[in-house]
Amino acid sequence: MTAILMPVPDQSILARRREIVAALQGIVPGEGVIDDETEMRPYETDALTAYRQMPLIVVLPETVEQVSQVLCYCHENGVKVVPRGAGTSLSGGALPLADGVLLSMMKFNQVLDIDFANRCVTVQPGVTNLGVTRAVEHEGFYYAPDPSSQIACSVGGNIAENSGGVHCLKYGLTTNNVLGLEMVLITGEVIRLGGKHLDSEGYDLLALMTGSEGLLGVVTEVTLRILQKPETARALLVGFPTSEDGGRCVAEIIANGIIPGGMEMMDKLAIDAAEAFVNAGYPLDVEALLIVELDGPEAEVNDLIERVEAIALKNKASHIRISTSEEERMTFWAGRKAAFPAVGRISPDYLCMDGTIPRRELPKVLAGMRDLSEKHGLRVANVFHAGDGNLHPLILYDANKPGELEAAEAFGADILRLCVAVGGVLTGEHGVGIEKRDLMPEMFSEDDLKQQQRVKCAFDENHLLNPGKVFPVLHRCAELGRMHVHKGKLPFPDIPRF
Ligand SMILES: Cc1cc2nc3c(=O)[nH]c(=O)nc-3n(C[C@H](O)[C@H](O)[C@H](O)COP(=O)(O)OP(=O)(O)OC[C@H]3O[C@@H](n4cnc5c(N)ncnc54)[C@H](O)[C@@H]3O)c2cc1C
Numbered sequence: 001m002t003a004i005l006m007p008v009p010d011q012s013i014l015a016r017r018r019e020i021v022a023a024l025q026g027i028v029p030g031e032g033v034i035d036d037e038t039e040m041r042p043y044e045t046d047a048l049t050a051y052r053q054m055p056l057i058v059v060l061p062e063t064v065e066q067v068s069q070v071l072c073y074c075h076e077n078g079v080k081v082v083p084r085g086a087g088t089s090l091s092g093g094a095l096p097l098a099d100g101v102l103l104s105m106m107k108f109n110q111v112l113d114i115d116f117a118n119r120c121v122t123v124q125p126g127v128t129n130l131g132v133t134r135a136v137e138h139e140g141f142y143y144a145p146d147p148s149s150q151i152a153c154s155v156g157g158n159i160a161e162n163s164g165g166v167h168c169l170k171y172g173l174t175t176n177n178v179l180g181l182e183m184v185l186i187t188g189e190v191i192r193l194g195g196k197h198l199d200s201e202g203y204d205l206l207a208l209m210t211g212s213e214g215l216l217g218v219v220t221e222v223t224l225r226i227l228q229k230p231e232t233a234r235a236l237l238v239g240f241p242t243s244e245d246g247g248r249c250v251a252e253i254i255a256n257g258i259i260p261g262g263m264e265m266m267d268k269l270a271i272d273a274a275e276a277f278v279n280a281g282y283p284l285d286v287e288a289l290l291i292v293e294l295d296g297p298e299a300e301v302n303d304l305i306e307r308v309e310a311i312a313l314k315n316k317a318s319h320i321r322i323s324t325s326e327e328e329r330m331t332f333w334a335g336r337k338a339a340f341p342a343v344g345r346i347s348p349d350y351l352c353m354d355g356t357i358p359r360r361e362l363p364k365v366l367a368g369m370r371d372l373s374e375k376h377g378l379r380v381a382n383v384f385h386a387g388d389g390n391l392h393p394l395i396l397y398d399a400n401k402p403g404e405l406e407a408a409e410a411f412g413a414d415i416l417r418l419c420v421a422v423g424g425v426l427t428g429e430h431g432v433g434i435e436k437r438d439l440m441p442e443m444f445s446e447d448d449l450k451q452q453q454r455v456k457c458a459f460d461e462n463h464l465l466n467p468g469k470v471f472p473v474l475h476r477c478a479e480l481g482r483m484h485v486h487k488g489k490l491p492f493p494d495i496p497r498f
Contacts, residue, residue: 004051004092004434006468009099013079017056020079024059024101027069032107034058043084043102047149048092048435050351050405055082055096062107064182064190064220071218072188074101080464081186083214085125085157088149090352091433093161093213093469100467103218105156111135112221118196120179122223125156129163132224141226144171147429148337156219162211164429166262166336169387170295171227173429175210180223183209183216186460196223208455213431214466216459230295233261234305235329238312239286239319243267243382246288247362249315250386253292254359256311258304261295263387264336267366270343270381270394271335277342280335283319290386291332339383340394347379347396349405353412355419356428359389368418369393376411378404390428391419417442432470440472450475 013020021035034040035057045052056079061067074081080100087094096102108124111131115121116139121132129150132143146165147153153163159181164173171177180194194206209216240246246265253263266274266289275282282289290312294304305322312320323329335342343350357365366382373380379396393415397408416426416439426436426443440449449471456463457477467474 055102085154091435093433182221233295244363265386267382273342274335354430357424
């Protein structure tokens with residue numbers, strides 16, 4: 001087990017487990033409550049598999065009324081709740097608590113309304129990301145944010161993590177594609193935010209909820225913007241002698257006013273692993289590989305292809321291929337899309353980091369990562385959304401070798417500190433969860449964090465929804481108005497900290 005501490009389980013809740021199971025069975029009958037240890041086992045972790053914790057109970061509601069009653073019961077009885085979608089979070093957002101209900105939303109799997117005239121679709125949160133596109137593609141539409149996990153991850157999880165993907169450079173992250181939400185608060189109240197219309201009065205609570213990592217409420221319905229598929233898409237596969245050359249090319253493409261549909265980069269280790277895995281035809285004599293996809297009307301795409309090719313040559317590109325068919329374009333992407341599992345074949349374990357930096361700092365940060373790799377004695381493969389500066393360094397380690405996980409975590413923390421130091425942020429799309437929780441003070445001042453926690457208190461004053469995630473220190477809501485930390489000494493020392 002590793003260094004990240006979670007809130008100490010409440011013994012009085014553990015002692016009341018039987019009673020809590022019975023009460024929840026009364027709300028969600030049949031197979032909707034799982035309390036058998038073997039059957040709960042699949043829920044003990046998410047995709048941050050270094051951390052595991054059995055939940056108190058797993059509950060799988062099927063109706064909004066049931067979600068409302070479960071949350072109301074937990075609120076009245078001081079029971080913590082961890083919402084869960086498909087469990088693909090890479091930041092430990094869905095990690096259970098020993099004294100908490102794990103609320104799985106995967107039975108909410110219906111597409112409720114498809115409205116081509118208003119270019120939107122309303123779905124339940126357990127529908128997969130790809131399921132949204134599948135529901136509308138027969139009319140030439142698609143849902144743009146496309147995390148690599150799109151075949152499995154749920155729309156509810158996408159909202160909670162503000163997920164992104166290859167096409168977010170041009171079409172925006174989840175937050176730019178959500179029009180409306182229904183959510184249940186910890187008190188059991190059901191609220192609706194936004195809708196099919198484009199803007200609404202009052203505070204922009206829709207934006208607040210997107211990226212709130214299950215700390216403010218449970219999403220039960222989502223209205224998403226859908227787009228018409230572009231007329232044409234073509235891609236360039238560009239190899240460079242150094243990552244710095246590739247980084248400069250990325251910056252110059254954007255500086256020239258070109259916004260590709262996707263612009264992804266891989267370093268040597270990732271290229272070799274991906275090529276060995278899927279035979280995408282990647283050059284093996286380059287240090288960095290860039291995939292640039294241009295989409296839109298055919299004449300525009302052809303013009304942009306020529307301009308990007310010229311910029312690549314100016315930045316010392318040593319290898320350029322331009323797709324001439326849809327099949328070839330898909331082959332270019334095949335290696336990138338399989339890069340994570342490909343890296344999984346060359347190392348027993350890896351940690352996937354997720355920092356974001358200003359694009360111009362790419363060469364500096366890549367060089368810094370090489371130094372850190374030497375310092376920590378671990379290899380790093382880089383696969384990233386180059387266009388929006390979102391890095392995904394994969395730190396390779398072996399969990400069976402004593403000390404390697406700790407070294408990998410220290411390496412990861414150093415990478416994120418480097419991202420913040422050059423003007424970037426701790427997370428681009430995977431969320432804070434438990435993974436980056438203790439690094440939040442690197443990014444935010446004590447006052448910043450207190451103000452964010454006051455927002456949390458407005459929704460959940462007893463910290464029952466997903467506690468232990470995102471915030472490095474839990475404050476009692478009442479103290480937030482007047483707390484002063486002097487020389488590191490916290491007032492109210494009786495409050496349980498972790
Ligand atoms: C191989 C792989 C590739 C990935 N690639 C990408 C990528 O390209 N881009 C990207 O952004 N992410 C990526 N991810 C991360 C992950 O898939 C996303 O964060 C995804 O949005 C999580 O969705 P989920 O349904 O699995 O949520 P979970 O993991 O179940 O939960 C994630 C968070 O959402 C909360 N939550 C879930 N459902 C609800 C709900 N209904 N209401 C309120 N809160 C809720 C949970 O409490 C938790 O905090 C990848 C993961 C893997 C394993």
